[in-house]
Amino acid sequence: MSEEAVQSETGYLVRFSAAQRVEHFVTMVDFVGLVATGLPQKFYTTSWAQWIIGTLGGIDSVRWIHRFFGVVLIVAVLWHGAGALKAILSRKVGFTMAVNKRDFTDAVKTLRYYLGLEDHPAAFDRYDYKQKWEYWSLMIGNVIMILSGLTLMYPALVARIGPGEIIPAAKVAHSNEGLMAFLVITIWHVFNAHLHPDVFPFDASIFTGKISRERMEHEHPLELASAEGREPGGHGHH
Ligand code: HEM
Numbered sequence: 001m002s003e004e005a006v007q008s009e010t011g012y013l014v015r016f017s018a019a020q021r022v023e024h025f026v027t028m029v030d031f032v033g034l035v036a037t038g039l040p041q042k043f044y045t046t047s048w049a050q051w052i053i054g055t056l057g058g059i060d061s062v063r064w065i066h067r068f069f070g071v072v073l074i075v076a077v078l079w080h081g082a083g084a085l086k087a088i089l090s091r092k093v094g095f096t097m098a099v100n101k102r103d104f105t106d107a108v109k110t111l112r113y114y115l116g117l118e119d120h121p122a123a124f125d126r127y128d129y130k131q132k133w134e135y136w137s138l139m140i141g142n143v144i145m146i147l148s149g150l151t152l153m154y155p156a157l158v159a160r161i162g163p164g165e166i167i168p169a170a171k172v173a174h175s176n177e178g179l180m181a182f183l184v185i186t187i188w189h190v191f192n193a194h195l196h197p198d199v200f201p202f203d204a205s206i207f208t209g210k211i212s213r214e215r216m217e218h219e220h221p222l223e224l225a226s227a228e229g230r231e232p233g234g235h236g237h238h
Contacts, residue, residue: 037066103129125222148174
């Protein structure tokens with residue numbers, strides 16, 4: 001019997017390793033830092049922006065703090081990419097974030113279920129289509145924020161390599177994508193982690209690393225079945 005199967009009999013399964021939990025915590029704090037020092041620069045005429053800039057010691061220090069958090073984000077993204085690559089190449093885990101055809105049929109099935117046109121919701125594996133959507137949006141967003149952020153940090157260098165128009169374009173991309181990232185995290189992510197009926201009031205799994213077997217049955221039945229060495233929907237062979 002696998003380690004997961006043994007743990008599942010105690011009611012909980014390990015979902016995230018200590019390293020994954022630390023990574024989420026670091027990027028969470030870093031993102032708050034980036035938003036808190038980025039948005040006041042975009043909305044500098046407002047009183048709340050003036051208050052933040054004043055509290056942090058003026059615009060120069062706000063810019064430096066933002067760049068510091070920016071460099072932390074770069075390191076975190078490289079770290080994540082290297083870790084993901086290592087895990088996939090080791091073949092101990094599959095590329096569970098890869099998008100496949102099933103995600104599209106799952107999305108349609110789930111919508112049909114919400115509309116009462118289907119008796120059962122779609123059965124998900126380790127990550128459902130919404131989690132994959134959020135993950136890849138975040139990854140693409142990170143690449144945009146990093147490339148445009150570096151362009152704003154080193155405009156003279158970038159203008160030497162390519163056309164000067166890149167700099168105002170980077171500013172527009174960085175500014176709007178930054179605002180969008182803030183809205184996506186506060187509306188979409190907070191809804192899914194706190195307000196969604198499956199997890200209300202708070203999905204603590206990324207902090208504790210654990211998820212209940214009951215939630216696994218409901219939210220990730222396919223992953224639970226393979227962790228317990230049985231066919232989905234079957235009763236296993238312990
Ligand atoms: C999710 C991550 C990030 C968010 C939400 C964010 C947000 C913002 C916002 C809203 C602005 C103001 C733009 C404007 O004035 O309209 C800004 C400016 C800036 N950001 Fe970011 N940013 C992020 C990541 C980064 C990264 C990774 C870097 C670079 C390493 C970076 C470097 C800069 C620079 C250089 C500026 C121009 C202000 C200055 O000279 O310091 N940002 N950011």
